[in-house]
Amino acid sequence: MNKADLITAVAEAGDLPKVKAGELVDAVFAAITNALKQREEVRLVGFGSFAISKRKGGIGRNPRTGEDITVPETTTVRFKAGKMLKEAVGA
Numbered sequence: 427m428n429k430a431d432l433i434t435a436v437a438e439a440g441d442l443p444k445v446k447a448g449e450l451v452d453a454v455f456a457a458i459t460n461a462l463k464q465r466e467e468v469r470l471v472g473f474g475s476f477a478i479s480k481r482k483g484g485i486g487r488n489p490r491t492g493e494d495i496t497v498p499e500t501t502t503v504r505f506k507a508g509k510m511l512k513e514a515v516g517a
Contacts, residue, residue, distance in 0.1 A: 462503060472510035479504045 427435075429451065437447035458476060461468050468476040483499040 470508070472508045474508040474511055475506045477504050477506070478502075 433444055433448045433451050436442070436451055437444045440447065440450075442450075458468050462476060462478055465478055467478075479502050481500045481502055483497050486495050486497045487493070488495055
């Protein structure tokens with residue numbers, strides 16, 4: 427499923443025009459993004475949680491040359507599925 431498919435599903439489920447459903451989907455994505463930018467955890471009970479995580483840097487190896495390279499520390503987003511989502515997909 428891609429974003430267009432999600433918008434179509436929301437439009438059908440809510441009996442909304444696709445344009446309005448698209449605005450709602452964009453608003454949800456923006457709210458999640460803004461909360462994560464402010465280092466807040468987004469917890470959707472039953473669905474899952476989004477959180478900011480730091481990935482440690484270190485030393486890696488260039489596979490072409492075999493040369494050691496420094497890998498910087500990065501910030502990433504983690505998602506942990508909630509109980510109802512896990513049960514729904516049979517995980």
